[in-house]
Amino acid sequence: MRRHLFSMNVKGRLALSCLAVLMFSGCGGDDVPKGKVAGVVTLKGVPFTAGAVRFTSESSESEAFGAEVNKLGEFKIADPIPAGVYKVTLAPPTIGPIVENGVARPATAADLKNDIPAKYLSPAKSDKTVDVSEGENDLTIDFKP
Numbered sequence: 001m002r003r004h005l006f007s008m009n010v011k012g013r014l015a016l017s018c019l020a021v022l023m024f025s026g027c028g029g030d031d032v033p034k035g036k037v038a039g040v041v042t043l044k045g046v047p048f049t050a051g052a053v054r055f056t057s058e059s060s061e062s063e064a065f066g067a068e069v070n071k072l073g074e075f076k077i078a079d080p081i082p083a084g085v086y087k088v089t090l091a092p093p094t095i096g097p098i099v100e101n102g103v104a105r106p107a108t109a110a111d112l113k114n115d116i117p118a119k120y121l122s123p124a125k126s127d128k129t130v131d132v133s134e135g136e137n138d139l140t141i142d143f144k145p
Helices: 002-023
Strands: 036-044 054-056 064-068 072-075 084-091 099-100 103-104 129-132 136-142
Touching: 064 072, 129 136
Parallel strands: 036 136
Antiparallel strands: 036 072, 054 064, 054 084, 084 129, 099 103
16 A cells, blocks of 8 residues: 555656646746847948847847848847847947057057948937847848938
8 A cells, every 4th residue: 555655646746747847838928929030231232241230129128139240241140039129220340459560459449430320329319120020030121321
């Protein structure tokens, strides 16, 4: 009899464990629709090839995503992002120390100069938006002055 109670106890624990796994796998707020985002960025009709593109949620400014662009202006955000409307901005490439004649010096304002219009550097000023939907989002984003 004692052995039978033990086996029921183990079966009961196993059943409870399975139930807990099933309950928590369907919960946790991860049921928000998400979309994969990739595409091409152009600035004044020419591929934007040095820097990054950033997406800031209009509903929550603390929710932002981005990706570096390649030499063709192409980008791909690594993980799917929540569906919704996003302000889109550009970021110039990051520049470390400048090496001239074997000597490193800090980057100056002239070194950091870029062709990105000021309004596209900040989500508060940018008028460029995209609507990310569930599934694949292949975007062409053209920034004009």
